Amino acid sequence: MTMLLHACCGPCSMYPQEVLREEGTGYDMLWFNPNIHPEFEWNRRLVNLGKAADHYGVKLITEGICMEEYWKGKTYIEEFGSRCVMCYDIRMDFTAKYAAEHGYDSFTTTLLVSPYQQHDLIAKTCEDKALKYGVDFRYYDFREGFRKGQNMAREIGLYRQKYCGCIFSLEESEFRDKIYSGFTVTE
Ligand code: SF4
Numbered sequence: 001m002t003m004l005l006h007a008c009c010g011p012c013s014m015y016p017q018e019v020l021r022e023e024g025t026g027y028d029m030l031w032f033n034p035n036i037h038p039e040f041e042w043n044r045r046l047v048n049l050g051k052a053a054d055h056y057g058v059k060l061i062t063e064g065i066c067m068e069e070y071w072k073g074k075t076y077i078e079e080f081g082s083r084c085v086m087c088y089d090i091r092m093d094f095t096a097k098y099a100a101e102h103g104y105d106s107f108t109t110t111l112l113v114s115p116y117q118q119h120d121l122i123a124k125t126c127e128d129k130a131l132k133y134g135v136d137f138r139y140y141d142f143r144e145g146f147r148k149g150q151n152m153a154r155e156i157g158l159y160r161q162k163y164c165g166c167i168f169s170l171e172e173s174e175f176r177d178k179i180y181s182g183f184t185v186t187e
Pocket residue numbers: 035036083084085087088164165166167168169
C-alpha cells in the first residue's frame with residue numbers, strides 16, 4: 001500500500017520524505033499547487049521539487065496549472081471566507097480525490113512542515129477531505145524538522161523561495177523586486 005504525499009515545493013518535501021522513509025512508508029509525491037504565481041515561480045518550484053524527488057528516487061505526479069487570474073478574482077472570498085482557506089481547500093480536495101481514485105491507501109501533505117502555515121486549519125481540511133472521499137489522512141506534525149529540511153535542501157542545491165506562493169504574498173514580500181528580477185536562494 002502506498003501513501004500519496006502532496007508536496008508544495010522541494011525544500012518542504014525534504015524532512016517529510018525523510019520521516020516517511022525512516023518509518024518505511026512507501027509513497028509517491030503529487031504536485032498540485034495552482035496557488036503559486038507568477039508562472040515562472042510555478043515552474044521554478046516544480047523543477048526543484050523534481051530534483052527533490054530524484055534525490056530519493058521517488059515518483060512525482062504533476063497535475064494542474066498556475067491559476068493566477070483565479071486567485072485575483074473575488075468570488076472565492078464569499079465562498080470560502082479567505083484566500084488561504086480556499087487555497088488549502090482546493091489543494092487538499094484534489095489530493096484526497098486523486099488518492100481515492102488512484103488506489104492510494106492514505107495521503108498527507110508537506111504543508112504540515114511549515115511553521116508559517118495555518119497548521120491546524122490544514123489538518124482540519126485534510127480530515128474533512130478524507131471523510132468526503134473515503135481515504136485515510138495521515139496526520140504528522142512535521143514542524144520540528146522544518147530547519148533540518150531547509151538545511152537538507154541547501155545541501156543538494158534546491159531553490160528556497162521567500163514568499164508563500166500566491167501573487168498577494170509576493171506583493172507583500174520584502175524580496176518582491178528581487179524575485180521579479182530573477183532572485184534565487186540556493187546556498
Ligand atoms: S498566502 Fe499562501 S496559503 Fe494563503 S492563499 Fe497565498 S499561497 Fe495560499
